[in-house]
Amino acid sequence: MESLKTWAVIPARGGSKSIPGKNLVPVAGVPLLDYGVRAAQAYGQFNRILCSTDDDLIGARAKALGIEVAHRPAALATDDAKVDDAVRVLLESEGNSEPPDIVVLIQPTSPFLLPQHIAQLIAALTEDANARSAHTIVPCSHNSHAWNCRENVAGYARFLFPEERQRARNKQEKPKLFIFGNLIAARTEALISGEGFYAEPSAVVDIDRPYAFDLDSPEDIAIAEALIMNACVTLPHMS
Numbered sequence: 001m002e003s004l005k006t007w008a009v010i011p012a013r014g015g016s017k018s019i020p021g022k023n024l025v026p027v028a029g030v031p032l033l034d035y036g037v038r039a040a041q042a043y044g045q046f047n048r049i050l051c052s053t054d055d056d057l058i059g060a061r062a063k064a065l066g067i068e069v070a071h072r073p074a075a076l077a078t079d080d081a082k083v084d085d086a087v088r089v090l091l092e093s094e095g096n097s098e099p100p101d102i103v104v105l106i107q108p109t110s111p112f113l114l115p116q117h118i119a120q121l122i123a124a125l126t127e128d129a130n131a132r133s134a135h136t137i138v139p140c141s142h143n144s145h146a147w148n149c150r151e152n153v154a155g156y157a158r159f160l161f162p163e164e165r166q167r168a169r170n171k172q173e174k175p176k177l178f179i180f181g182n183l184i185a186a187r188t189e190a191l192i193s194g195e196g197f198y199a200e201p202s203a204v205v206d207i208d209r210p211y212a213f214d215l216d217s218p219e220d221i222a223i224a225e226a227l228i229m230n231a232c233v234t235l236p237h238m239s
Helices: 032-043 056-064 083-093 115-126 162-167 188-192 218-229
Strands: 006-011 048-053 068-071 102-105 133-139 150-153 156-159 178-187 202-206
Touching: 006 032, 006 083, 032 048, 032 056, 032 115, 048 056, 048 083, 056 068, 083 102, 083 188, 102 115, 102 188, 115 133, 115 178, 115 202, 156 162, 178 188, 178 202
Parallel strands: 006 048, 006 102, 048 068, 133 202
Antiparallel strands: 102 178, 133 178, 150 156
């Protein structure tokens, strides 16, 4: 099979509200941005690795890590801006460059991404000609299962799916659901056409639960460090 051209894009805007300066916050002594970048570099097969950012400090760190920096317009760096749009604009701005076949989104908030996850995901997408995208997944925990979810209605809890929950209270009786893992990739043509990173059909790759950790709040920093310290995750590319 002919090798496809692949780019890695790291979306790292500067305006995080949950943790100020989140993309550069130290996790086990290492800036959060570094984890995904170094996994992408350790994979070793990307034609280009670009950091899409509106922030000078993030851009400087990306350059220090040896990757390209693509300036993100302010309109695409707000809380409401879609990463699909930011990457599409990035691709369109690179009009003089040969476009990639596949774009892999390396999200800084997924610090436990492994190079083999990247390899497995790209293989899943390239080997399935029908797939427009691919992403990693992990099983949804029982307490987070859709049939256990509640909504708050005027101060009272109400199950979203009461009939289904009544019919299948034990986790063995519920359909197996999955949540997003740590990585997503899409064909460039799907991104340019507006289908986005979850263009369907989307191939999947299962990964182990700890590697799907998402860092989004201040307490998540301590959790991430505990996972590293207790060897719940191993990150050879970070040593």
